Amino acid sequence: MAAIAFTPQVQRPPLSLFSTPKTPKPKTRVSLQPSSSSSSTSQLSYDPFVHQLAESLDDSLPSSSSSSSSSLQSLRDSSVQTVLSTPWPTRKDEPFRFTDTSFIKNSQITPISRPPSFPTTPDDTQFPSLDIVDGFLVNLSNLGELPNGVFVGSLLELSDETILKRVSEFLSTSSQGDLFWSINGIGAPDLTVVYVPAGCRVESPIYLRYFANEGGDIGSPKLPLSNPRVLVLVEKGGEIGVIEEFLGGDGDKAYWVNSVLEVVVGEGGKVRHSYVQNQSVNAAHIKWTSVRQESASTYELVEISTGGRLSRHNLHVQQLGPDTITELSTLHLSAGDQTQDLHSSIVLDHPRGYSRQLHKCIVSHSEGKAVFDGNVKVNRYAQQTDGGQLTRSLLLAPRATVNVKPNLQIIADDVKCSHGAAISDLEETQLFYFLARGISLEAARRALVYSFGAEVIEGLPYPWIKTKVESQIKELLEGSS
């Protein structure tokens, strides 16, 4: 519980909710005092809790004077300004109407301040892979095979001036973000950069493994917070695959991963994105994926989220030119006392865009919940857009809940768009077909539930991750039935 009542006048609460590093360093960067000249609206939205959080994040960061982090610094500066006028979301705010973030607020949030010593097990794929532990990039492997001109690694290690310049162009121009986006902007200790130069097709995908090392034990109010941040920048005609896997870590630890991925796809370029989230059942997983697509570019996403007590994915795709292709498919499974939430928006401002979105969720636990808010906006100049959106939910337990809001806004007049929502239990005639062939009801249910999700899983572009996800899902479904 948030035991302290904040009032806007109080600059510092009598007790700090956030543990700060043992050796506080002098703050040189930003004043976190709300400016006295701020307008009445920002006064109204001033939230002392958020102020405290921002301050503890700022304190937690190692002070760095490296010049290559100047773009990180400007990101922090602009994020601080935003955060100070953004209150913690409540269920009165439309984007959080069905998603309760209060357990995060009521925990003792501890920003993780030092690079952890964490033995990551080598992955058995031969792909170039990066291990990000508690928001810190700690390990890189198999990068030798990457073509010339491709950069994969920490921004702090990036020395190429042209790439640096490109990165800084995108880093500070924050777009549609919410409070969590800005919190990441303050708290990200580093930026992992994946840069693909013009015309370069990278054959093997980049495998990003996110580990959570620090975590509160069950019953403890501690909630260590990490802010991983990655930028994928693909220049004109470049192509790459990116796999993001958020792993559970040991046991049922409580932690908060507040992750941001930015993707820029240059003209005619292509990014194939796989996102697999299997974090601890006590974790808060908040994730932003912000995509900018230039003309004739392609962005494909396959998301499989099964972990977390609260998992919220904010997905924003902005079209910057005509003839783009966007394909998004998502499978959410709530097999425990958990919420899986996808808030997506696709903004089409240019002619002849093609977009397809498939959202599927399975809620197989009485306390389980799934939330989907999918907005597709077809603006005035987006003529001849071909847009489709479909959401299907499978509720398998009494009191299981979904809130779905597919929503298509069309202002252009020459477009082809369709959408639909269906909510169902398993088809009885299908179950009977199994029984009539001697297959038990339990096996039939399992096969049908699994097949519901298979449509999304099939879209994962690499067999090994497909196999891995398949067995995770099967295990979770078995455990919850």
Add this chain to the structure above:
Amino acid sequence: MALSVFHHPSLTLPSPPPQPSPPSLRPSPSNSLQFTLPAPRPLLLLLRSSRPNRRHSSLRAGLSSAVDSPPQTSGSQPEKKLILQVRDLTAVIAESKQEILKGVNLTVYEGEVHAVMGKNGSGKSTFAKVLVGHPDYEVTGGSVVFKGQDLLEMEADERSLAGLFMSFQSPVEIPGVSNINFLRMAYNAKREKLGLPELGVFEFYAYLYPKLELVNMKTDFLDRNVNEGFSGGEKKRNEILQLAVLGAELALLDEIDSGLDVDAFQDVAKAVNGLLTPTNSVLLITHYLRLLQFIKPTCIHIMENGKIVKTGDISLAEALEKDGYEAIAKPH
């Protein structure tokens, strides 16, 4: 310029809505949709072992009469094993309680082929589906003994494992489940019942391959989802393939000959003939003489308004083919 803002206009709900309690569906203020599954779980199949106990007494009646009464059908030898005995079977549609089967009697011995004919809507498919335990129907009276066991006491999967097979008149499509996986699940369920180890993918394929030839089906069909996008004829072949894989002491074939082209008809008829052995029995539901000329039936039953009103030999089907149901209407 047209301005249109859609908020989930097409909301498809499952049809029919789950029984018995309809789920609560409440649109909430800003055009979002909240859906909560009511407790308890509405699935009929989950409510299965809730059959009346009186079945036990009818089982005894069924068994003793099987010993006492001489076989009703001509041509069957007294020493032949009784496979199926249906007595005064009545059944209603579970939802509406409308009675469809109004006292069906039928006895099938080992190795026999029975045909059931009758006008559209007379209850033939319902009869077959009730025998395999379809949840759309509720048995209200009578008895069914299958190989000495009370069939009505058994779950649908147990009936199948006991050797009863029905090919559906219109088999359902199952997206997301491949045909070969489905077949392997079914075959392994059968093996498990027999105490045999499961067959892996490759072993199963070796077992399956000759069966494919039997029904003249291409291997492509194995990787496709069960019945999804299959043509009418392909669905029929697929049903027979399942029969060939699983085997059955009694196969109920519901209009296996409908909607087939000339070649498919030959394939299916041959396959069914090939599956017939002196110990297998078949109950064919058909509208046409053609299949009956191919697969010589022991006897032919005419169903009318939920009852078997006439039983005879092939001449009954010939008369039907020639002059329609009027020709064989009861003389009085």
